[in-house]
Amino acid sequence: MKPDFTKSELIPAIAQDHESGDVLMLAYMNEEAWNETLTSGRAVYYSSSRQKLWRKGEESGHVQHVKGMFLDCDADTILIKVEQVGGAACHAGYRSCLFRQILPETGEVVIVGDRVFDPDRVYGK
Amino acid sequence: MKPDFTKSELIPAIAQDHESGDVLMLAYMNEEAWNETLTSGRAVYYSSSRQKLWRKGEESGHVQHVKGMFLDCDADTILIKVEQVGGAACHAGYRSCLFRQILPETGEVVIVGDRVFDPDRVYGK
Numbered sequence: 079m080k081p082d083f084t085k086s087e088l089i090p091a092i093a094q095d096h097e098s099g100d101v102l103m104l105a106y107m108n109e110e111a112w113n114e115t116l117t118s119g120r121a122v123y124y125s126s127s128r129q130k131l132w133r134k135g136e137e138s139g140h141v142q143h144v145k146g147m148f149l150d151c152d153a154d155t156i157l158i159k160v161e162q163v164g165g166a167a168c169h170a171g172y173r174s175c176l177f178r179q180i181l182p183e184t185g186e187v188v189i190v191g192d193r194v195f196d197p198d199r200v201y202g203k
Numbered sequence: 204m205k206p207d208f209t210k211s212e213l214i215p216a217i218a219q220d221h222e223s224g225d226v227l228m229l230a231y232m233n234e235e236a237w238n239e240t241l242t243s244g245r246a247v248y249y250s251s252s253r254q255k256l257w258r259k260g261e262e263s264g265h266v267q268h269v270k271g272m273f274l275d276c277d278a279d280t281i282l283i284k285v286e287q288v289g290g291a292a293c294h295a296g297y298r299s300c301l302f303r304q305i306l307p308e309t310g311e312v313v314i315v316g317d318r319v320f321d322p323d324r325v326y327g328k
Contacts, residue, residue, distance in 0.1 A: 079303070079305060079310060079311075079312045080305075080310070090215050090229060092217055092226055092229065094226055098224070099223070099224025099225070100224070101217055101219055101226065101282055103275065103280075104215060104217065104275065104280040116305070116307050116310070117307070119307065144307075146304060147304065147305045147307065148301040148302075148303060148304050148305065148315070149301070149303045149305060149312075150228065150229065150293075150300040150301045150302075150303070151293050151294065151295050151297070151300045151302070151303075152300075155228075155229040155300065155301065157226055157301045168275075168276050169276065170276050172276070175275040175276045175277075175280065176273040176274070176275045176280065176282045177273075177275075177276070178204070178273060178274045178275070178276075179271060179272065179273050180204060180205075180241070180272045180273065180274060182241050182242070182244065182269075182272065185204065185205070185241070187204045187274075190273070
């Protein structure tokens with residue numbers, strides 16, 4: 079069984095920390111990325127902006143070791159439980175990409191995550 | 204601050220159980236759904252198949268009370284932490300829509316979730 083790539087070439091894939099349960103990020107997989115993730119045990123996505131496979135961590139070293147892969151009822155959402163090497167999934171240095179909470183009363187933004195690394199040092203920019 | 208609907212009219216929204224941390228489902232919000240979720244405190248999505256707002260639970264009673272809303276680094280992924288009324292997010296009666304684990308060795312499917320309700324009874328089909 080695999081995601082239904084006939085509905086869409088790109089299927090959203092949620093990465094969740096396998097221990098804490100924190101949702102780390104959402105990216106997309108095409109069929110090649112799905113297959114390589116399954117066989118390699120490391121998260122591989124498809125980058126629409128770069129139009130190629132995105133082997134998460136290939137630049138930063140912050141790879142994601144896959145601990146479990148799941149498909150939803152309609153086979154159009156992927157969930158992977160991962161061990162995030164380096165402790166941060168986000169290119170901005172936060173543990174999770176979802177570090178901004180929106181307060182319903184005001185629409186105000188509160189930063190809820192800790193910065194684990196300085197992106198300027200990791201990516202050398 | 205709000206999701207960047209200029210990139211896409213529909214932004215993926217992950218619903219996560221606010222207590223257990225289980226990822227329950229992924230659906231999509233347009234700007235109207237985002238605004239109504241924020242003001243009503245209940246999860247509202249946009250259904251592409253029905254081409255209208257999908258007030259989660261309006262038929263089954265299994266609404267999602269929103270406990271927190273989050274945006275990612277690129278403002279193109281939403282995370283909502285919810286209290287799932289009725290205990291099941293999935294129309295198939297499972298607590299989570301992501302109840303199928305795919306084993307990497309064989310591609311075999313293992314059902315990992317419990318069925319909380321019988322969809323035939325809830326939806327009367």
